[in-house]
Amino acid sequence: MTTVLAVANQKGGVAKTTTVASLGAALAGLGRKVLVVDLDPQGCLTFSLGHNPDRVESSVHEVLTGEAALREVILETEEGISLVPATIDLAGAEAVLLMRPGREFALKRALATLDNDFDIVLIDCPPSLGVLTLNGLTAADSVLVPLQCETLAHRGVGQLLRTVGEVQQITNPDLRLLGALPTLYDARTTHSRDVISDVADRYEMPVLAPPIPRTVRFAEASASGATVLAGRRNKGALAYRELAEQLVAHWETGADLVTFSPAS
Numbered sequence: 665m666t667t668v669l670a671v672a673n674q675k676g677g678v679a680k681t682t683t684v685a686s687l688g689a690a691l692a693g694l695g696r697k698v699l700v701v702d703l704d705p706q707g708c709l710t711f712s713l714g715h716n717p718d719r720v721e722s723s724v725h726e727v728l729t730g731e732a733a734l735r736e737v738i739l740e741t742e743e744g745i746s747l748v749p750a751t752i753d754l755a756g757a758e759a760v761l762l763m764r765p766g767r768e769f770a771l772k773r774a775l776a777t778l779d780n781d782f783d784i785v786l787i788d789c790p791p792s793l794g795v796l797t798l799n800g801l802t803a804a805d806s807v808l809v810p811l812q813c814e815t816l817a818h819r820g821v822g823q824l825l826r827t828v829g830e831v832q833q834i835t836n837p838d839l840r841l842l843g844a845l846p847t848l849y850d851a852r853t854t855h856s857r858d859v860i861s862d863v864a865d866r867y868e869m870p871v872l873a874p875p876i877p878r879t880v881r882f883a884e885a886s887a888s889g890a891t892v893l894a895g896r897r898n899k900g901a902l903a904y905r906e907l908a909e910q911l912v913a914h915w916e917t918g919a920d921l922v923t924f925s926p927a928s
């Protein structure tokens with residue numbers, strides 16, 4: 665059985681793309697077959713995995729509009745994960761899909777053609793709550809919400825959780841909210857911890873551990889077309905590996921996910 669995880673937050677810069685790439689590489693490192701789907705017209709995931717969105721021949725856009733089969737557009741990457749790339753064409757997909765019945769189901773239907781070839785599919789949602797993100801949430805078994813550990817990180821979370829609730833009511837009753845993932849975490853100050861406590865108090869949503877530390881390695885890695893897992897040992901890679909181990913244990917043996925406790 666394939667497990668599909670959407671990574672969503674309509675705020676940009678919270679590490680959605682970084683989480684999909686790094687977690688994907690970490691899960692592949694644990695021996696799982698991983699497919700990542702770039703649902704952002706900016707194509708940052710595609711780029712950060714070593715493919716140029718401007719030179720990709722067919723992409724998730726053609727899949728969503730029914731012009732190509734999902735298998736035909738899959739690219740391989742040096743990280744050992746398979747990629748459904750995005751190009752700027754995807755910006756026009758919203759308009760095309762809006763005219764169609766069942767528009768929220770386009771990705772789900774495409775993924776169903778893969779016959780469980782992959783153990784895990786990770787979906788990188790764009791920074792909006794439009795029809796692309798609705799496709800991601802409709803196709804997913806669960807959703808993970810990266811939250812940047814900064815003041816006002818909670819802004820927009822209420823709206824996102826309402827959207828998740830609507831998807832659960834209308835297009836995907838089985839969607840599970842896995843929780844928030846604290847990103848760009850600075851362990852040297854109390855500020856990051858305060859932000860997480862604030863989010864945990866405000867919303868009924870588990871906050872997962874470990875928080876992903878802020879480190880310059882992420883910028884270096886994505887500029888070189890690789891993830892932090894590929895380089896030297898570093899705390900960012902360790903955190904994503906720990907998260908990957910937890911998720912695998914959760915999905916495969918039903919183990920509880922470890923949540924963040926601000927006191928520790």
Ligand code: ADP
Binds near residue numbers: 876878879886900
């Ligand atoms: P989103 O997809 O939510 O817009 P990105 O994954 O593109 O966010 O991340 C935004 C920026 O933050 C990128 O430049 C990325 O390299 C950087 N970044 C992400 N995670 C970290 C981290 N843990 N430490 C430092 N920089 C990070």
Ligand code: MG
Binds near residue numbers: 680681682704708788
């Ligand atoms: Mg992104």
